[in-house]
Amino acid sequence: EVQMVESGGGLVKPGGSLRLSCAASGFTFSHFRMNWVRQAPGKGLEWVSSIISSSSYIYYADSVKGRFTISRDNAKDSLYLQMDSLRAEDTAVYYCTRTGVYLGNAFDVWGQGTMVTVSS
């Protein structure tokens, strides 16, 4: 079964750091572009970051550029999001997503999400 499980969310103070992880299974992780998408409470979806299979190309939303770092370990079938200098507006559910092969830029598999709360 194709599956992705996020972990690492929690409560952190403004200015703090958190590292999210996403463990993938059921598919050849190293073949796929991976992404983080977030959703603030009661709000819509927001694309956060993407990383291609080889890690050669990485993209960030302007709202997180310079504060968040996406990375992956293909040997461990894992995706990461290092979040520094966290702000209240970063409070959201963070989803790990897979860009499907031959599906253009569509996110065909989503994790269940992990909640990040930034509050003093």
Place this chain on the structure above:
Amino acid sequence: QSVLTQPPSASGTPGQRVDISCSGSSSNIGSNPVNWYQQVPGTAPKLLIYNNNRRPSGVPARFSGSKSGTSASLAISGLQSEDEADYYCSTWDDSLPMGVFGGGTKLTVL
């Protein structure tokens, strides 16, 4: 506000057809395929339409997508109560460059 523009709400009665629009620009919808996601509150989003008009395995044929120029549309025919959810359009923007979503449309089945 969102790069892609969707109506905040839509509604219909069972059996009706509902259309949800998504408006963008030449650097996003005009240059890249559009995808649609369905999200039932409290759950993760689910891919509904990819590459403008293709349905993943398991998605009913009642759902269809189209694109023309810098706009796209999701059509739901034969509306059912279980279609009540939030719907999001999405694509890539070449000029930013980054992924972009619409603000979402809350569909109510009356």
